[in-house]
Amino acid sequence: MELEVRHLRALCAIADTGSLHKAARQLGMSQPSLTTQLRRIENSLGAELFSRGRTGCRPTPLGRSLLSRARPLVAGMTALITETRAEAARAEGPELHVGSTASRALPGWLRRLRARLPGTDVGLRVDVSARALLHDVADGRLDVAFVHEVEGCPLRVPDGLVHRVLVAREPQFISLAPAHPAAAHPVVDLADLAADHWMVDPSVDGEWDGLRRVLTAAGIDPPLLQGDYHTASSLISLGEAVAPCQPTSVPREDLAVRPLRGDPLAVRLLLYARPATPLDPLHADLAAAYREAAHRAAPYRAWLRAGGTAEPCLAAA
Template sequence: MELEVRHLRALCAIADTGSVRKAALQLGMTQPSLTTQLRRIEGAVGGLLFTRGQTGSRPTPLGHTVLLRARPIVAEMAALVTAARNAAVGAGGERLRVGSVGSRVVTGWLRRIHARFPDADITIHIEVSANTLLQLLATNQLDVAFVQETEGFPLAVPAGVERRVLTAREPKFVALAAGHPAAGRPVVKLAELADESWIVDPTADHEWAALCRAFAATGLDPRLIHVRDNTTAADLVASGEAVRPCQPTAEPAPGTVVRPLHGDPLTAELSLAARACALPLPELDALFTDLEAAYEEAATRSPAYQSWLDARGTALFRG
């Protein structure tokens, strides 16, 4: 087996994230595929490159030696690709690479961006993990990204990446079956859902940990089930088999309702992230203004969120 740049990139990702699972997510691979690839690389170099334990994956002395040579190669290749893309853009117009966590806000934001920059080549990259989006920004694979940070679980913000806060404390709501006994109430207490199975996405940053912390604060111990597919998750909620946390702007799936949680035990900070000086300030200001407008549009379409805002006399974008 001959080592290729993609193999070196995989080794750097494992070293940078400290985890084969996180590296696979960053690289857009499955964990088993990356594990198999790592074994083949180790077979090719003739030794163990990482030790695996409960604390993650750490380079061995041989791994450090290989990484010392791999990093410059990966960096040079990234620079070459970036230069080539920039040259292509220079010949054909402006390019804007947008990233975002999944949200109803994305459609309205993109519509406004296209209207503002009609001649630009605009691409969108959707990720469950905000940490992955920040890494893509740091490595010049994205220009700007809409991210969220779960309260109490700070994001790993790379050096040179800056964030502009959209709203400091967005509440998480809960989606449950329309026939659920709590569905008729305007606000639902966690204790009312203590016996339910809660759906969490294992690839979402800290979603599982935040939910466990919220229940622990009330002395409850929920049943958690990991589901990555949104269609399956929606069907499970509609059938009454489970409930799931959701964004307040989320549109209820057929057979479900979205309700606020009493006391707002789950919240997140929403922000626009970009590399420092990567975009001209007027352009960044415009993208942020469009994001604000798109978020407000999505919020006004959610009766549950509007009721939550009205009950508190809270204006959007003021924490």
């Protein structure tokens, strides 16, 4: 088996993320496929490149030696692909490739971008992994990425990217059944949810660790469920679970949204791009879209009016 650039890129992704699961997400492939590919690479070389343990994957001495030679090759090929794509885009017409983690500001942002950039093909890719989006920006597959960073779990940002902060500390609210006793109050205490099952999506970067850190600090140890938030909404409406949610979430008949007392859960909202990208107008459109989404969400609007810390982009919410 001869090593190809795709194999070297996979090895770099495993080393950068320290996890086969996260590396597979970053590469857009399944974990079993990546595990099989790594096994074939190691078999062809006759030695292990990574040691696997409970804390993840770490390069062996041989792995570190190979990676030191592989990274310049991968970077060179990435630069070649980026430049070629840029030339192709100039020939076919302007394009803007946007990436984002889930946000209710996205529809308003895309509407504003298309109005600002008539004739530009504005594409969107939504991913639960902020790290995967940032790597795609660095590699030239995306022009800009709007991501969130869980408080206490900083993102590993590729070198060379520039950013703007949209919201330095966005509080995370709680989603619960309208019949839940805590829903009778405008603000919910963590202690009132100690006996509930908490639902969290472990594939969202930092979400699992951030929630566990906050619950531990509060001295409570509720049962935790793992699953995506689409599944969570059906369990929450039946009173089977509670889950953190964005403050821009709009309550429904079967779902109540409440702020948590003291705002223990929070994220930072960030916009990333490569240095040549004009970030300021993109940031201005995103800020206006976020303000629009915040104004539509009654619980968030009430939180702001009650003295919640208002960011500049929320001044008119």
